[in-house]
Amino acid sequence: MTPHPRLALALAAGPLLLLAACGGGADGAPADVAGGSGHVKITITDDGCSAEPATVPAGAATFDVVNEGATAVTEAELVNSGGRIVGERENLTPGLTGTFSLQLEAGDYTVQCPNAATESSAFTVSGAAPASTEDPLFAAATRGYQDYVKAQVADLVTATGAFAAAVEAGDVERAKALYGPARTPYERVEPVAESFGDLDPRIDARVADVADPATWTGFHRLEQALWVTGSTEGMAPVAQQLVADVAELNTLVQTTTYQPADLANGASALLDEVASSKVTGEEEAYSHVDLLDFGANVEGSREAFDLLTPALQVTDPDLVTTISARFDDVTTALAPFRQGEGYVLYTQLTQDQVRDLASAVDALAEPLSQVSGKVVGAANA
Amino acid sequence: MLATFVIGLREGLEASLIVGIVSAFLVQRGERRALRSVWAGVLLAVALCLGAAAALQAATRSLPQRQQEQLETVLALVAVAMVTWMVVWTTRHARTLRAELEASTSSALAKGSAWALVAMAFLAVLREGLETSVFLLATYQASGSNAGGALGASLGVLLAAALGYAVYRGGVRLDLGRLFRVTGVVLVLVAAGLVMSAAHTAYEAGWLLAGQGTAVDLSTLVTPGTVRSALFTGVLGWQPRPTVAEVTGWLLYLLPMLVVVLRPRAGRPAPQRVPA
Numbered sequence: 001m002t003p004h005p006r007l008a009l010a011l012a013a014g015p016l017l018l019l020a021a022c023g024g025g026a027d028g029a030p031a032d033v034a035g036g037s038g039h040v041k042i043t044i045t046d047d048g049c050s051a052e053p054a055t056v057p058a059g060a061a062t063f064d065v066v067n068e069g070a071t072a073v074t075e076a077e078l079v080n081s082g083g084r085i086v087g088e089r090e091n092l093t094p095g096l097t098g099t100f101s102l103q104l105e106a107g108d109y110t111v112q113c114p115n116a117a118t119e120s121s122a123f124t125v126s127g128a129a130p131a132s133t134e135d136p137l138f139a140a141a142t143r144g145y146q147d148y149v150k151a152q153v154a155d156l157v158t159a160t161g162a163f164a165a166a167v168e169a170g171d172v173e174r175a176k177a178l179y180g181p182a183r184t185p186y187e188r189v190e191p192v193a194e195s196f197g198d199l200d201p202r203i204d205a206r207v208a209d210v211a212d213p214a215t216w217t218g219f220h221r222l223e224q225a226l227w228v229t230g231s232t233e234g235m236a237p238v239a240q241q242l243v244a245d246v247a248e249l250n251t252l253v254q255t256t257t258y259q260p261a262d263l264a265n266g267a268s269a270l271l272d273e274v275a276s277s278k279v280t281g282e283e284e285a286y287s288h289v290d291l292l293d294f295g296a297n298v299e300g301s302r303e304a305f306d307l308l309t310p311a312l313q314v315t316d317p318d319l320v321t322t323i324s325a326r327f328d329d330v331t332t333a334l335a336p337f338r339q340g341e342g343y344v345l346y347t348q349l350t351q352d353q354v355r356d357l358a359s360a361v362d363a364l365a366e367p368l369s370q371v372s373g374k375v376v377g378a379a380n381a
Numbered sequence: 382m383l384a385t386f387v388i389g390l391r392e393g394l395e396a397s398l399i400v401g402i403v404s405a406f407l408v409q410r411g412e413r414r415a416l417r418s419v420w421a422g423v424l425l426a427v428a429l430c431l432g433a434a435a436a437l438q439a440a441t442r443s444l445p446q447r448q449q450e451q452l453e454t455v456l457a458l459v460a461v462a463m464v465t466w467m468v469v470w471t472t473r474h475a476r477t478l479r480a481e482l483e484a485s486t487s488s489a490l491a492k493g494s495a496w497a498l499v500a501m502a503f504l505a506v507l508r509e510g511l512e513t514s515v516f517l518l519a520t521y522q523a524s525g526s527n528a529g530g531a532l533g534a535s536l537g538v539l540l541a542a543a544l545g546y547a548v549y550r551g552g553v554r555l556d557l558g559r560l561f562r563v564t565g566v567v568l569v570l571v572a573a574g575l576v577m578s579a580a581h582t583a584y585e586a587g588w589l590l591a592g593q594g595t596a597v598d599l600s601t602l603v604t605p606g607t608v609r610s611a612l613f614t615g616v617l618g619w620q621p622r623p624t625v626a627e628v629t630g631w632l633l634y635l636l637p638m639l640v641v642v643l644r645p646r647a648g649r650p651a652p653q654r655v656p657a
Binding site: 074093095114 | 383392
């Protein structure tokens, strides 16, 4: 028995195994999964760990595991319902972060962090995997939406620039007149802006949304100054910040790509916006131009839906017919309140008129919410 | 700093212990020459791990966790097999060991076993080294925000290496019979720990899904994030809350092997009797 070949074998096996390990595989995907809509942050603490958001749609997702100061807990795992670890990061001491990306299948998962006081928290993956952009009809839809978003944000940059200039010049009346036109393009593509972390809060937070009123910036801060205080004093920095934030949004949307599911979810999200803050008159609490936002939200939602219709027509023509009719109903319900370039003020609406608008929106929201499921079904057919 | 120190110590201990014991064993068998090969193997493994970690870093890719767990599982099982062989070999030859050693240090069998030991040291370092290298690099990268972290991690690894060296020095000083008895027990414990680690990494590698309930709560003894936990996990492979699969593997290996090592052997020449 000659041992040397065996040693040679052992020595050779090591690097080979290493190479195999480094070759990556299912979970060795690069951190930026193309078009991956899901970005989940898992924060490790000694008490436990939680995923934010705790529910994501199926498909590509990237998990950032952050240890902000836990000493006893240094790893987090994503475990599927069968008890198998589908992704994990170990040895994350305070201040370190780790990332893993994977294709998630629908189901119930848990986020486990061994040795924490509470070792697991629930994590849900909903629906089936989103439609792939391979389908030419969907590819056309997502490209069209990308162009739409870019055009709207370009308008936003222009209109916000004019509005901010009026604020800085101290021209209250002119600023008031330019406020609405600047809001419209933003409200049309708001879900996209919301996908960029703290950009939407900086641009569009209401006073109730901010922890410290001193840090309040954006449109509504200026709205309050113009309509409540009636003065632009001290508002120049806020106006400049708004211009900078909008410019940043413009830079981001140049390179952002969308999944078919993003269009469907965005269309639904815009309608939820309408129902939760426009119909209630909460969005524009000082200027009361809520119906302007209402109209813009519906326009943005309809644009996303229209882009999806060629593909949806193949799988569920009835749904397309229903939703188109309901969109028309909403537009019809809103039409009487048009006034010149804008709409009547929210404060001029009666209770009954508000209720009619709300029910038209609800009647549309229900079938529209089925679209994302159909988008998935079409892609997997 | 303590958190990174604990991980550095834990990751480094297992490898440095095996290297220390293997080195002592070789020296005791009069094969000092093979030490150089052990060192070459260890350095090669370290270089490989650092190279792989740096390559991953350069490509800004994280370690593919599952493959790494699979690699660790395979290497742990290989190490278990080698340690087992070493224990069995020494106990079987204990009776005639001295004569054999004098006669056969140059025999094929002795040489072969020396090479196997070198390979074992190499694999032990390789097993833990990859993860440790990635971890060290990560702490150094974050040292801007956490200077203590990088220091702690380095100190942990250094202390583990120092402990391995201490084991080696102690092992060299013991007389032969006692060394075999002591290292036999220690080795069996380490190997049982490797079985436990293998059960742990096999679960993380997705190979073992059965018996994942918590068997026993040792978290008071193996308090997470403490130096004591690093010693327990690094030396004995104990987790704070070992699963049924881990405990089962540990017992299945440990009990029969302890019998093999501690079984009184009749008719052994006096010089080699181990003082009680």
